[in-house]
Structure formats: structure tokens, C-alpha cells
Amino acid sequence: MSAEMDALVASATQKLEALEAALFGLKQVRGQFTSEDGSVGVEVDSDGALVGLSLAESVTTLSPAEVGQLIVWACRRAAEDAGTQRSKVVATLNESFVPAGQEPGGTNGGGPDSA
Template sequence: MDALVAQATQKLEALEAALYGLKQVRGRFTTEDGAVSAEVNSDGALVALQLSESVTAMPPAEVGRLILWACRQAAEDAGTQRSKVVATLNESFVPGQQDAPGTLGG
């Protein structure tokens, strides 16, 4: 019974760690020239956008493309981070050497 409780506690802690990790995810990207910087959260929602003074000399369509490019790259970065958190969670649910078949997590 103690082993079962310990396994359940371990799984709960892994879930809580994953939830915390997902809340901490922030994807960031800055264009090579530093004109546009974007930051997105774990859901891919834009939470910060910074434009340098140099964008005032660019055509609006080019600025728009740079903003979209930076947002996409930041979202990709966030997705990579999110995948790592989920992979760590999944690994915690893989039966270990000591887990017997039919036990929690086995």
C-alpha cells in the first residue's frame, strides 16, 4: 500500500511540475537586425512585441512581414519548449524497472 501511495504521489508531483512548466513557457524571437522582437506564451498568444526605431524607415508591408515572421518563430520556440515539458511528463509515466505489471503507472 505504501508503494502505491508513493507512486500516486510521484505521478501527482510530475503533473504539478508539468503544469508549472507550461505556465513558464515563453517563446521569443528577434529579427537579425533587431528591428522586431516578439514573445508568445505557451498557448502561442502574443504577450510582447517590440519594434526598434529602424522600422519607421521601412515600408509598412515589410514591417508587417517582419512582425508576422517574428511571431511565427517565437511560437515555434514556445512549441519546442512545450514539447520538452510534455516529454518530461510522459517519461514520468513510463513504467520503471521497479514497477510490477498491474501497478499504478505499470
């Protein structure tokens, strides 16, 4: 029974470490986007909140509405980047919870008629 308990503790420890790594990874996510002409650059956190904004002097030739649209567009692109990074962190976490010998998203033995 001691071997079973050791295996259970090892499994729980591994899952806890995977959760901690995922939490750390999510805190590190930063989505970034800079327009092709370099006039607008943004950085967002893992929630998509704006944490950095840079504007080139060239934006002074645009109307405030155009600059606002550029910033919103760049934020959306940076948030998409952050979302992709977040998905990778969660996928890694999910893989750590798949039992040995079972493929992610697969079934665990048995056919359609098995009980």
C-alpha cells in the first residue's frame, strides 16, 4: 500500500507543479503589435489590458479619430497575440493532466458497445 500512496502523492505533486507553472506562465503573457509603418505600437497583458503604448510623431498628421482607430486596431491584434500565448500555456497544462498512455482528447479504451 505504501507504493500506491507514494504514486498518489507523486501524481498530486506533479499536477500541483503543473498548475503553478501555468499560473506563472499566464502572468508572463504579453501580447505585442506594432503597425507596419511603426506609427503605433502596443503591449497588452494576458487579460488584454493595455500596458504599453508608443506613438510615432507621424501620427500628428492624422485626425484624433484616425489615431484612436489605429490604437484600437493595434490593441485588438496584440490581444489576439496574447490569446495565442495563453492558449499554449493552457494546452501545456491540459497535457499534464492526461493519464499516461492516453492521448489528449482521446477516449480511454472500450468501443461503442463497451460498458
